[in-house]
Amino acid sequence: MTYICQHCEKDTESQAAHSITVYQEDGIEDHYEVLCSICYTEWLMSLKG
C-alpha cells in the first residue's frame, strides 16, 4: 500500500510514510496529514525553527 505525501504529492511506501497531527493556533487538533520521510524531516526542522 502506498500513500500520497500531502506536501510534495509523491507516492510514498507505507513504511516510509509518517502521519502527523496539525494543530490549530489554539492547540486543538485540526487534521492529520501523511508525509514522506523527506517532508517529515523538513516538517520536524520547521517545528524547531
Ligand SMILES: [Zn+2]
Ligand atoms: Zn513529501
